[in-house]
Amino acid sequence: MPEVILGEGKTPSQVAAIFSRLAKQGGNVLATRASEKQFDAVKKKVRGAQYRDLSRAIVLQRDSTKYGKGIVAVVSAGTSDIPVAEEAVITAEIMGNEVQHFYDVGVAGIHRLLANREALTKARVVIVCAGMEGALPSVVGGLVGVPVIAVPTSIGYGASFKGMAALLGMLNSCASNVSVVNIDNGFGAGYVASLINRLP
Amino acid sequence: MPEVILGEGKTPSQVAAIFSRLAKQGGNVLATRASEKQFDAVKKKVRGAQYRDLSRAIVLQRDSTKYGKGIVAVVSAGTSDIPVAEEAVITAEIMGNEVQHFYDVGVAGIHRLLANREALTKARVVIVCAGMEGALPSVVGGLVGVPVIAVPTSIGYGASFKGMAALLGMLNSCASNVSVVNIDNGFGAGYVASLINRLP
């Protein structure tokens, strides 16, 4: 298992110190919600650390073994949801999974989603990221027979209440195979999906 | 236009008195959210009044002219949403519209909805009733090019918060042709849809 740090709420030197200590254990290390300043502090201490700015992650990948038994699919609705989706992708990848992503397949244009139906049904576990009304996991959940991890995003305005609307929608999903993680918690979704995919 | 009474929060004798007074004006009369006790009081005073128990409406229909120019479609997800949907149906009917309903077409079984796509696209205005995650209006909104009136229902439990989750979902719909009425307000949806359908 990789070692993981939540960058948010820590100073660059705190992140660098923890990252460096964990790196000495020899495995993969991941810092999520990390700023470029935090990365600047990390890279001075840890050779090989990389910054993925789309997902705001600092990554040190030494072990590239594929531990997962199947494909982890990551689905998202709009352009603005991509950072959260990418956090799920990087998490699943560093935990040794093959990841396939399906972006820009929101429910208001259902044909784009349906066009990917066959590919989706080949995944062993599916992560769905969506903001606004958070309807996408219910539709995806109805299309596949495997566990779906829903990630509400804070995308939206007004009555989206920073992801609350999407969160409530997903918790009330009429699809029985959906469970939910915290708003914008792409990491958690990637982590749970990896555990499922690694089950022997 | 029919005269309308909100039965809820009124005594049977209050409802009967108002219904009777409005009936004297000669047009259609509708009492929504009416109990059987209220109907018992009404029918003693107003000949021809009928009770629709599914929608809990008291109806006095004298004028059956079709004022609407097209079809009002009423779509709902689950069995439990039907009473709200029926309130929309009876409202649109008494206001002189041809109504077509599509029940049990929830988003987790998207094929049942898609099977009705062609019929749906023939409507001049669409009402969508859904509880739980309230995702249905977004999907329907993407399928049709006409105005969609979304009605959140109080169906659900736990984090549905008596329709709040569905309401927030609908307000954040990614489909641009969706507007929303109050939770369980089938009447309002039927009324607005009728106005739209009657536009010359």
Added chain:
Amino acid sequence: MPEVILGEGKTPSQVAAIFSRLAKQGGNVLATRASEKQFDAVKKKVRGAQYRDLSRAIVLQRDSTKYGKGIVAVVSAGTSDIPVAEEAVITAEIMGNEVQHFYDVGVAGIHRLLANREALTKARVVIVCAGMEGALPSVVGGLVGVPVIAVPTSIGYGASFKGMAALLGMLNSCASNVSVVNIDNGFGAGYVASLINRLP
């Protein structure tokens, strides 16, 4: 129909790329909630694009045909509500409607609203934008016999909770002809009103 982009939450280069791609399809293009920086990126790629700073919209209008059958009225209460109202105006205009606006007609000075009553009743559909207590749609709804699209704005402070008070007020409107869109969603209101006004 025009192509539409939500500017908020996208980088200038993302907006410019999408805008430019949509512009190639030959029709009208609208970017809402767009910053001046986003416009700077767009105008380098798309000849003829204009920025409306009051509504924060980037507009490319090639087709000026009037598709709407009547007038779309846009009503608002205070000076601070005007940006949302203008977003509704620009949306309706680019979708081919004749728009008439009535600003500064709040409910606490009811005579200013009543002075416009006759003009209002000539509209085929009415959009009402209001913050604070959100009472205006109910009063306007009582004055006209056509559909009213209510837009709560985030104007106010304290217990307005960024538009929540206005939103709840509008959802509970005692006028039956009112439906509601998301807080500050002038675009949605303009879009729905246009669909209604274009109905044959």
Added chain:
Amino acid sequence: MPEVILGEGKTPSQVAAIFSRLAKQGGNVLATRASEKQFDAVKKKVRGAQYRDLSRAIVLQRDSTKYGKGIVAVVSAGTSDIPVAEEAVITAEIMGNEVQHFYDVGVAGIHRLLANREALTKARVVIVCAGMEGALPSVVGGLVGVPVIAVPTSIGYGASFKGMAALLGMLNSCASNVSVVNIDNGFGAGYVASLINRLP
């Protein structure tokens, strides 16, 4: 000043004991939100006590002096708001005020309210009770130049959240002469209005 008991949450014998003790002080006594069972217990102990079932009040009025200098107007929107309005009326009356009520003058039928404008402007203080969107105090506030006490009622359903929508609306009133009391607190409004009207 009358002695006052909040009936709600007390047993009949508790109410009767307190009422009886207060009655011995010789002045007027009022129990609000009182049940008929509580009244049954009171009337066995206190001669002259009366039950007003519309306002659910137990009243013992010995002093009928008019202490108020002008008229207290009580305005309400719908039939269902009347019990709260009546609680305000009975409170103001027992505190020695001339009260005039204006019922069924909701904002969606603005002409009925305007028809009473002249009468309203003769009041020295105005109480306005309204549920649903709670818009009435803003309109009334704009019509009169005296203090307006707004009482949100719990009338409504769905997103009215038992009076929360009306409460928020009134707190955000754009009319500067409006202050607010708790949901359904007709007593408080009547009390404050009486204090204002009794000011020398």
Added chain:
Amino acid sequence: MPEVILGEGKTPSQVAAIFSRLAKQGGNVLATRASEKQFDAVKKKVRGAQYRDLSRAIVLQRDSTKYGKGIVAVVSAGTSDIPVAEEAVITAEIMGNEVQHFYDVGVAGIHRLLANREALTKARVVIVCAGMEGALPSVVGGLVGVPVIAVPTSIGYGASFKGMAALLGMLNSCASNVSVVNIDNGFGAGYVASLINRLP
């Protein structure tokens, strides 16, 4: 009556234009929640306008007649509540009232409040501003026999929810003579108090 502008949410030039137009009517003018930038714009157009930075008000006072019949008392708890209290003070003063203020008399040091009891009982109307738990109006309400206008302030942190805790506390006051205005609405309190104090 003075003319009043809410500065918040308007540009400096908007404020200056409105202020200047109102000033031409010859009476007092007040702009609340005004920034120094807004004042800079106003003073270029309106001779005699002044800026009160504690209350963030722009004031043009031409008429200093005392229209109020008694004293308006303004009471507040902590240092941080003073800006809101001062907004109430300046509003009442510009509306022609004698104002007396009692600051730093919070409920946790009840003796400081009680030391002012006699002075307080001489007021004709009392304004109480408090954040955090919002308990002060209840205690003051119990000490005086006149109307109390409570103003919750947004002072506090954590579970104060920007004044929500104080607002709810005041709405549930066990003192019957308390009515409430919006969070931080010192202006509204000053306005209502002035109306009460001016009653003949």
Added chain:
Amino acid sequence: MPEVILGEGKTPSQVAAIFSRLAKQGGNVLATRASEKQFDAVKKKVRGAQYRDLSRAIVLQRDSTKYGKGIVAVVSAGTSDIPVAEEAVITAEIMGNEVQHFYDVGVAGIHRLLANREALTKARVVIVCAGMEGALPSVVGGLVGVPVIAVPTSIGYGASFKGMAALLGMLNSCASNVSVVNIDNGFGAGYVASLINRLP
């Protein structure tokens, strides 16, 4: 320490079985929020068990040793708060404390509270129960120099939101010696106060 059972949400036979098993350990046993039906089931199995209906507690007290070093004071505002206060009293008593109660000393009649000031300052720890605006702990906290445990009660209506207003008020108390337990949690307050009072 006594053994404690939360009666609420358990069947009479579940309560009786647990109570009986705990009674066999030989110490005091307390069941809170217990119904009379639950007591009927308990008394058949456990000799000496008693029901205190004011606090809805089932009590088996075998050890009456006073373990507390001082007095636990229990303060409450209104008649309706007494059941919660009594739950605190019975809890503290069965845990071996001398308890003194001060009822009906709400903040709107501050003199009744101040009349008990000297007695209050003799307590080693103070429990304060209050509903509605929840202001009492702040005032009491300012009068004593010992820890104050605040218990919000669900007493109130409208914007009290079943104790939420009182809870928020207490969490924001300006008195530094106040900590808070859950709404209506008289037991928790009695338990914490007992632990404090038993400290050597």
Added chain:
Amino acid sequence: MPEVILGEGKTPSQVAAIFSRLAKQGGNVLATRASEKQFDAVKKKVRGAQYRDLSRAIVLQRDSTKYGKGIVAVVSAGTSDIPVAEEAVITAEIMGNEVQHFYDVGVAGIHRLLANREALTKARVVIVCAGMEGALPSVVGGLVGVPVIAVPTSIGYGASFKGMAALLGMLNSCASNVSVVNIDNGFGAGYVASLINRLP
């Protein structure tokens, strides 16, 4: 896969009709949140249907094949959480899983939980049901290396807000292997756990 019906919100005859129709397909059938009245209606139509009153489920089990590859563990905190836990158990069982339950292992008595640590680590997926503060999934999540499905229950009072506190706690779990389903949704947890356990 079994066929599943949500009993809540349906009439006995609706449940019986759906149950009977599904039973004809020959597989297992489950009705959750079903009343005894609904069961009475079902058993008249479907031979072999059984009622599990602890979980309020109607069950028709024809196929007892174990499709799951490992053990599904179901953990809960208090006696009152057992009905929800049992709904998860019955769901997992009817979907062909070996289930092991661990009840009464709340976090305030951590030793009882730790005593089961070894048994817990043998599960292939863990369901954790908890009300009140909802802390149990975080602790269990730290003890096991497999996916944890957290089910908040509506057990508690006051600030538990019918499971909201537990729900929020679980969504914010500091254990990375936790995902969450709706309040009281034992069925959903059992369903997701079954899908995970059946993965090849």
Added chain:
Amino acid sequence: MPEVILGEGKTPSQVAAIFSRLAKQGGNVLATRASEKQFDAVKKKVRGAQYRDLSRAIVLQRDSTKYGKGIVAVVSAGTSDIPVAEEAVITAEIMGNEVQHFYDVGVAGIHRLLANREALTKARVVIVCAGMEGALPSVVGGLVGVPVIAVPTSIGYGASFKGMAALLGMLNSCASNVSVVNIDNGFGAGYVASLINRLP
């Protein structure tokens, strides 16, 4: 007792003036939530004042007597909770207590907490600071037999709602010895703990 100032919401000169005035009384002075700018203003006026940047406190400690009878333990979960924990530490220290802290002992790694069990049980009162799900006080409460003061922190994101999730969790703690202070209120916890520890 030390004199205490809440720095937040005050200007540097206000803080310096108050701090200087209190310092003249000769005892310890503490300013919490103080900025470096506020400290710059204070140190010009008060010799010996120090700034603790971790807890953002300005401290003037003249009296170092140990008034507390035992140890105050301060426990926290993650790195980000340390500032709040440190505010509790500095408060308890300046009030004359021996303080021992236990950081980084969150519930998802229960062994780290259990490794400190013996040390924890030696404390006379325990403060527990935790954000996210706020589960730590329940676990600690089960390990010790003394009063536990729980401090929710605003650490977290999404559905943590700035500490609301942790606050609700702590209020619903299944450990009976837990009481709660406001979100991030390390000062309040340190103050209450000190009062408890100083009890004779």
